[in-house]
Amino acid sequence: MDREGWFLRVGDSIYGTTVEDINCCIKYTKPLKKIDARSFVVSKDCKYAKDKNHVYFPILAICEDWWEADSEGCADIDYIKQYLVVGADPKKFKYLYKTYGIDKHYMYCWGERIPWDEKIILRAKQRGL
Template structure:
């Protein structure tokens, strides 16, 4: 045994490159083994609700939640529907018809056979040992779940109303309402009579000819600034969210 040990030592000192390779290989094996075990432990001990892939959901595809599944903050748990975080003994949403409850992933809109829902008001409570934010006001008054349709840019309609982020837009006509295509933070729409930005009425614009002048050089779309040039047959405006309009000439100079 002593002889074998002496031979082994001599082999290592004589072939340092071989020994180094053996040590590296041993570290790799230990790393892989540890990583696999850690992943298995995490998957076994995890009890948090599953997250659905919003990217794979087509527009106006309503999804019924599975047990422990969360979409857009709505969670089905123990036969109830929760909105927001589930902590601090927060209660499930009241008045939900769970068997018919569905979520339109990526929009925060939901519905059952009786109502249409949106997190209109979110309440946050901060206790000494616990904090939670939950959906406090979600029912969209007078919305018809049977005819409710999501359009785009957080606008939606039903048979007689137009909504933006769950709030009705007074005076908007659902039958002729259209969302104007634009960049990520461009929220303009119109019906046959009026132009809207967010849920506000833009009274100066002509609805029939109103458009987003996407090729105008004064458009600024960046991580730090958003400036959009909108126009109708009479005027051009520089719009800065959330509600600043300035008339400009076609060449970009501001009008007085």
């Protein structure tokens, strides 16, 4: 098991969850689809990740809280429902800072495409990114 923020690697599968208990994660969530686990990497200090085919971000996460824990002690679950950064080029994608990233043609915030803003690039350069 290897965890990077919202992404949890279990063997050849990637789960999108903050659940620490691996048994609860496997019981109540499914591995994220379309991810190439071999080339999957999470950008350092952020929520963006990518593989050879796509860029990922926890765009929509669901938190389910239950009244009581089940027989295995699972009392709630957080999981990613929407995570594909549509149109982002994984070969050119770079994390800037906070929730911003860019590829060759577009800028992204919170995993969604936004209008290009040179001020964001300048802030990233000032932070040494």
